[in-house]
Amino acid sequence: MKRTLWCLLGVLLVATFIGCGGGGGAPAASGTTGAVSFQIDLASLQQNGTSAAKSVAATTGGDVTITNVIATLSRDGYPDQVKPMTVTNNVATGTVNDLAQGYWHVSAQVFSGDALLYVGAVDVKVIAGAQVAAEILFDPAPAPDSTASTGTLSLTVGLNKYPGYTKIRQFVTSILEDKVDQKYYIFDSSAKTVAVYNANTLIREKDIVLQSAPQALAVEASGGSLLLGYSTGKIYRLKVADESLTYLADSLISVTALVPISSKFVLVANGSAWGPSNTYETINLENGQIASTKSYWYPLSDFTYNPAAGVAYALDSGLSPADMHRLALNTVTGSIDNIVDSRYHGSYTFGSPIRAILNGTRVVTGSGNMFVSSSSASDDITYTGNLGHPFIDLVSDDALGNIYMLNSDNIRKLLVIKQDSLFTALSLDLIAEPKRIFDTGSNIVVFAKPDDNYYAKVFSKSALGLI
Secondary structure, eight states, X not given: OOOOOOEEOOOOEEEEEEOSSSGXXXXXXXXXXXXXXXXXXXXXXXXXXXXXXXXTHHHHOSOOOXXXXXXXXXXXXXXXXXXXXXEETTEEEEEEEEEESEEEEEEEEEEETXXXXXXXXXXXXXXXXXXXXXXXXXXXXXXXXXXXXXXXXXXXXXXXXXXXXXXXXXXOSEEEEETTTTEEEEXXXXXXXEEEEETTTOOEEEEEEOSSOOSEEEEOTTSSEEEEEOTTSEEEEEETTTOOEEEEEEOSSOOOEEEEOSSSEEEEXXXXXXXXXXXXXXXXXXXXXXXXXXXXXXXXXXXXXXXXXXXXXXXXXXXXXXXXXXXXXXXXXXXXXXXXXOTTTTSSOOOSXXXXXTTTTEEEETTSEEEEOOSSTTTTTOEEXXXXXXXXXXXXXXXXXXEEEEEOSSSXXXXXXXXXXXXXXXXXXXXXXXXXXXXXXXXXXXXXXXSSSEEEEEEETTTTTOO
């Protein structure tokens, strides 16, 4: 019978990455290229590997000796740079020169002879003349496959505090998904920076530093660009590919929310307090003109737009009982046909967030309560039951007929719920405090915040048996 022993040990490892310009002893490079110098202390790896090996000495034959470390630097549009590192006195060192400035994905593999012990990765920004520090969090190496009939014992040692999760190395104000370009835009308001990540690999590709932090951000319906709204009323388009910033319009209101409803129109909100000063308008992105304006007594937030019904939904802020509101929108003319609250006037529990599910025929709120989503005011927001769990976030996979939920009752899990029956088909444990969930088509991506930092994990649908 095949048997595998997994030994998981938590240790933090730090590598130093040095930009060009002669700093830190790295060879100087000219122009806009930089250098990355590695210096990894392997003593803790050696100690943990040896201790673990002694517990299974019958199989490993004694101590584990780290013999070599290989670093691979990769970036879209550039050839991979493979650097075998020199190991002397339990310190691995190496330098890679002439790297173009920007983010490079660094993966490291630690070997004992031919046996792979540890794997780790980090995204590092190469900057000429600067020195930055970056952590490499090592995970257990994949267990070797064996088809032999004799018993085997495989030793793997992981050094990531949350094995399988990628640490998001920035402050997170908000996470936006670009479904068209398969990107995540993670905004850091304190640094006025939008970081661009590959949605399927979580590799950080670049940072875009803004001149001023916006109050509201949204991904344009056509993808590839962000809409930025400011308290001054000004709205700009940030094109991600070339980082160009284009002035679009003056909404004449302090922008608290932006909701793209088509490639031509965006819904702009200024909801602050109870009273007639709350303004909701649509702006034509092609000419910068205000297409429609309505005043409404309720301050609204947590907007969700359902294109199947042509209706945006929102929750009121700071009022009790809380209610859900509908904004009927005309995507051809850009007009706001009406804004009304639900027929229940807070009799049902709503709660953030609001999500469209079941091919846009239902909307569900954080309480788990489900309602009809319809362009007809008489049918819209009609109660149709409960999903069975309150939730932190969820996403509807209409192609496979699933709902992926981060529940908020009892122990936090990733639940896979069938849309036709609303039965739970799969339940996966997560690290504490999951925050957001996304569907990329081939993967389910979960962002969590178990401590002061955000982490993310990619769950392959194929590996989960969903496709």
